[in-house]
Amino acid sequence: MNTQFQNKSQVRLKGVKDGFWVTLDPKLPMAYLEEELTRLFNQLQHLALNSRVILDIGQSDGYEDIFDNLAVFLKNKFNVASVSVPKKENDHMEGQSFKLNMSSSAPQNLANTLVISGRIRSGQQITARRHLIILGDVNPGSEVIAGGDIIVMGSLSGTALAGQPDNENAIIMAINFKPTQIQIAGMIAVDPGKPSSSPLSIEYAHIEHGGISVENYIKSNPFGRLTWPLVR
């Protein structure tokens, strides 16, 4: 009983806006912290995927290496999108407002997707907080930006930036895939200039072996191998 009480007080997790707020004491042994984080994040299941984690280690300066180790640990083990330090004041406010929201209404699905229909023309820019679906064409000179995936049901000829700023799991997919430039997380790839194999081969770009690779979506079927339907 005593240990459980200690656990609760020393590694805590709560939901804030679009991620999780983890509070812990960096003076505790690393193995113990990892064990506790594993227990908490296992409970979250797929919600931990691509989530933004704020790691609050209190006012204790000099524990930067512990922070870094835990950040790497969370990214590797649970595929969280980012681990950051709390901002002053503001984040606390956000946490509170979210809590109020949760108590007053039913929990909402935090994964939001922006669906746009029409043609994105040169000079126009569409930004989505998470996933972006375009029903139409993306013309040369235009820019589509998303925190998650970008899916174009038409021709993608402009610039597409997915997984901004650091979601390396994001993909860019188009029915007619001929972008000027694509970026996923921090990586950049440009059109090699060769004509695509077939006008009706749905292609997608993703990060693989530390680089962006473009493949036929139907042939490689990247999500067909998943054992269980997951929220992206």
Add this chain to the structure above:
Amino acid sequence: MEGKVIVITSGKGGVGKTTATASIGAALALEGKQVAVVDMDIGLRNLDVVMGLENRIVFNIVDAVKGKCKIKQAAIKDRRIDSLYLIPASQSDNKEVLTPDLMVKFCKELRKEFDYILLDCPAGIERGFENSVAPADEAIVICTPEVSSIRDADRVIGLLYAQSITPKLIVNRIIPEMIEKGDMLSHEDVVEVLSIELLGLVQMDTQVVISTNTGIPLVLQKDSVAAQAFRRIAQRIEGHEDISIEIPKTAKSFWKKLGLIIGIGN
């Protein structure tokens, strides 16, 4: 009946806006309409030169807008076509002297006097463009079959839609020989990207240079293919939508074509 204000724009410079404005204006006037062509490129005027009227300029659009002269004083009658008038730009001012509001008011006056008011928009999307688009009822986007021109036309189309104007497209300077060889984008490629209504296709024509240099309206040259295209465009603007859009073709003879097909004589 009030006149219609049509802005002729492209984003990119040098694609043939001024030539198109002069030609469409002349063609509409030949149909019997009262037409004013307005040079909106303040500081870099050249519609007057293309129309061969540079030596008759006394007042310009800035004078007319600011009330220093009457519209009738600023409008110069064409030498050959009676119902065609030019309102020239000022060469000494810059584009900041006019504002969209002033242009809306000015065009309201012009509508009373003319059936068609064609605004020759300057290149770019800054003040000159805003001034030209603000009073317009309709817009014609000129584009050449080049990627740079298409890119700029696309941007301009987006800006026009933002002003609730649905633009129509003219593809200019088509060279059928180059399209056949695959060295130039076809008008289908252009329309596929821009996806707006096509108003006409104009073939590359050396007569344009002659006409510009001599100041004789292009549409008066009977044997010019570009002139014929512009006359058809004017008829379509007039509402004769049954007039087909002719696709520029190479002037090859039947036997040469046959030779190409069976692979000899090339």
